[in-house]
Amino acid sequence: MSILVIAEHDNAALKGATLNTVAAASQIGGEIHVLVAGENCGAAAEAAAQVAGVSKVLLADNAAYAHQLAENIAPLVAELAANYGHVLAPATTNGKNFMPRVAAQLDVAQLSDIIAVESADTFKRPIYAGNAIATVQSGDSVKVITVRATGFDPAAASGGSATIEAVGSAHDAGISRFVKEELAKSDRPELTAARVVISGGRGMGNGENFALLEKVADKLGAAVGASRAAVDAGFVPNDMQVGQTGKIVAPELYIAVGISGAIQHLAGMKDSKYIVAINKDEEAPIFSVADYGLVADLFDAVPELEQKL
Amino acid sequence: MKVLVAVKRVVDYNVKVRVKSDQTGVDLANVKMAMNPFCEIAVEEAVRLKEKGAADEIVVVSMGPKAAQEQIRTALALGADRGILIETDEELESLAVAKLLAKVVDEEQPGLVILGKQSIDSDANQTGQMLGALTGMPQGTFASEVNLGEGTVDVTREIDGGLQTVSLNMPAIVTTDLRLNEPRYASLPNIMKAKRKPLDTKTPADYGVEVAPRLKTLKVEAPAERQGGVKVASVDELVEKLKNEAKVV
Ligand SMILES: Cc1cc2nc3c(=O)[nH]c(=O)nc-3n(C[C@H](O)[C@H](O)[C@H](O)COP(=O)(O)OP(=O)(O)OC[C@H]3O[C@@H](n4cnc5c(N)ncnc54)[C@H](O)[C@@H]3O)c2cc1C
Ligand SMILES: Cc1cc2nc3c(=O)[nH]c(=O)nc-3n(C[C@H](O)[C@H](O)[C@H](O)COP(=O)(O)OP(=O)(O)OC[C@H]3O[C@@H](n4cnc5c(N)ncnc54)[C@H](O)[C@@H]3O)c2cc1C
Numbered sequence: 001m002s003i004l005v006i007a008e009h010d011n012a013a014l015k016g017a018t019l020n021t022v023a024a025a026s027q028i029g030g031e032i033h034v035l036v037a038g039e040n041c042g043a044a045a046e047a048a049a050q051v052a053g054v055s056k057v058l059l060a061d062n063a064a065y066a067h068q069l070a071e072n073i074a075p076l077v078a079e080l081a082a083n084y085g086h087v088l089a090p091a092t093t094n095g096k097n098f099m100p101r102v103a104a105q106l107d108v109a110q111l112s113d114i115i116a117v118e119s120a121d122t123f124k125r126p127i128y129a130g131n132a133i134a135t136v137q138s139g140d141s142v143k144v145i146t147v148r149a150t151g152f153d154p155a156a157a158s159g160g161s162a163t164i165e166a167v168g169s170a171h172d173a174g175i176s177r178f179v180k181e182e183l184a185k186s187d188r189p190e191l192t193a194a195r196v197v198i199s200g201g202r203g204m205g206n207g208e209n210f211a212l213l214e215k216v217a218d219k220l221g222a223a224v225g226a227s228r229a230a231v232d233a234g235f236v237p238n239d240m241q242v243g244q245t246g247k248i249v250a251p252e253l254y255i256a257v258g259i260s261g262a263i264q265h266l267a268g269m270k271d272s273k274y275i276v277a278i279n280k281d282e283e284a285p286i287f288s289v290a291d292y293g294l295v296a297d298l299f300d301a302v303p304e305l306e307q308k309l
Numbered sequence: 310m311k312v313l314v315a316v317k318r319v320v321d322y323n324v325k326v327r328v329k330s331d332q333t334g335v336d337l338a339n340v341k342m343a344m345n346p347f348c349e350i351a352v353e354e355a356v357r358l359k360e361k362g363a364a365d366e367i368v369v370v371s372m373g374p375k376a377a378q379e380q381i382r383t384a385l386a387l388g389a390d391r392g393i394l395i396e397t398d399e400e401l402e403s404l405a406v407a408k409l410l411a412k413v414v415d416e417e418q419p420g421l422v423i424l425g426k427q428s429i430d431s432d433a434n435q436t437g438q439m440l441g442a443l444t445g446m447p448q449g450t451f452a453s454e455v456n457l458g459e460g461t462v463d464v465t466r467e468i469d470g471g472l473q474t475v476s477l478n479m480p481a482i483v484t485t486d487l488r489l490n491e492p493r494y495a496s497l498p499n500i501m502k503a504k505r506k507p508l509d510t511k512t513p514a515d516y517g518v519e520v521a522p523r524l525k526t527l528k529v530e531a532p533a534e535r536q537g538g539v540k541v542a543s544v545d546e547l548v549e550k551l552k553n554e555a556k557v558v
Contacts, residue, residue: 093468127432130532131532132532179474181474293537293540308548
């Protein structure tokens, strides 16, 4: 049976996590179709048609889908799901928002945040903040799955030549409305897609001091992240939180500055290829996962690092 | 308005769980249990609504073993009025929890249902959204701000790019994120008072809900151990290693 992947996009372009989700779909095996639901999202559908391995793009272009409201997207996906054995979406805040609604509407369980495909009905997913990995088998007729992007290398964004087919049905539940969005603007790479991430914790002391990390980030083309403590203290916005209940990252290089290394933080970054920790407390648990630990005051070490890179 | 809050009994967030050697699950014998932190935030939000006069009754519900009474009592000590325990020793999946909650919603007719965004054991992040599908109610997930209007509620949500605000018709579902509020601690007199608040015990069968799991856990393993713990003496050594050993800069 074919697999339906729900694209994450901003109407103009695909978000990176869509490519990782297509990669997970290709490991399951079967024809891969991609749903692009939005408003004036033709460009995103064109991009989806280029993705290697995709054979058909379903384009649901309607005002009801403009802001990805779960109340409207879920009935659309549930309706389409009748033709598929698997429905996959990235485990982003958007995918996490509408997919369980799809699953319940279909009366099936959802497999959250898979990191590996064992077979068409068996998957691996982390539980307990990544301190255990469960292998879970689903007997449901449609498998509703969210995919953790860091578990799968992205499919190629080009090389495909899928057909694009319009989907007529418009579901407007009329029970929820979009009011506004405040999106962080940044020229830096997205946290979850960056090759290098440098994150600051409570040890940064205040928001202004994050400028020290930004200077290093500029040199390395890195994204800037944070611990929950730094977000709670108001140093930086919520979308920078890395961890069990924030963003999961697995860059080639993760630099943790003034972060103690609580299990909830480690859950979000311990699959990074190389980890650097800069902390003045040599007992800090972050050092136990660090490939290169530097016991130092960050206010000395970070400017020096920036200068020597 | 009545507010329904769902609370889950989970392993305390400070506990680093260990996988059992036979790979059937994690070892929960003698491990400290607590209310899921996101559920504490849910209870706190309900109590604040009541203190503002926007809510007149708070009902807490939990599904799980008999011991989940403790978490209901904690919620009662924090300010909830009445508890419902749906007792079962079955490992409940989110869909089963949502089906049971839908029945409770039917009975209680709350204006608002508040849940945690995820439980820190299964990290499933599903229940509130599933309840939305089953009841036809709109959902404000990952909430960092909740403002009641006339028959509507505005919910500000923590999303990947920043914040999004949606307006929902009531009755509605809210799932809590970390920044919604800072939960209070229960005072000793309130803990004593909570012992006398009503707590109903039911079973899934009372609601006619089939809770058998849909998923089969084949095994549970420990993740690959990281070989960490290596220290460098200076920034110079760090830069040298990053360039020549790791080759990442
Ligand atoms: C339900 C729940 C979910 C959570 N989710 C997350 C999550 O997703 N992500 C997350 O990060 N946390 C999460 N947490 C919080 C987590 O438990 C920790 O509280 C948090 O990660 C601590 O942040 P921190 O390391 O910045 O602060 P602290 O633990 O206070 O550590 C600060 C560190 O900075 C060092 N330091 C101070 N000054 C300097 C200096 N001048 N130079 C060098 N080092 C210095 C100190 O030695 C210390 O090690 C969660 C908690 C709960 C209960
Ligand atoms: C190894 C293993 C793997 C599993 N994998 C999956 C899986 O992939 N998919 C799946 O669906 N299930 C899975 N489960 C089952 C999982 O334990 C249940 O999903 C869980 O018990 C139900 O809640 P949740 O964690 O999904 O809730 P979440 O959706 O993460 O929790 C959100 C909120 O729902 C409310 N809530 C949840 N449970 C209760 C409760 N019992 N009583 C009252 N309120 C509650 C709380 O307000 C909570 O904050 C797995 C279990 C194990 C042991």
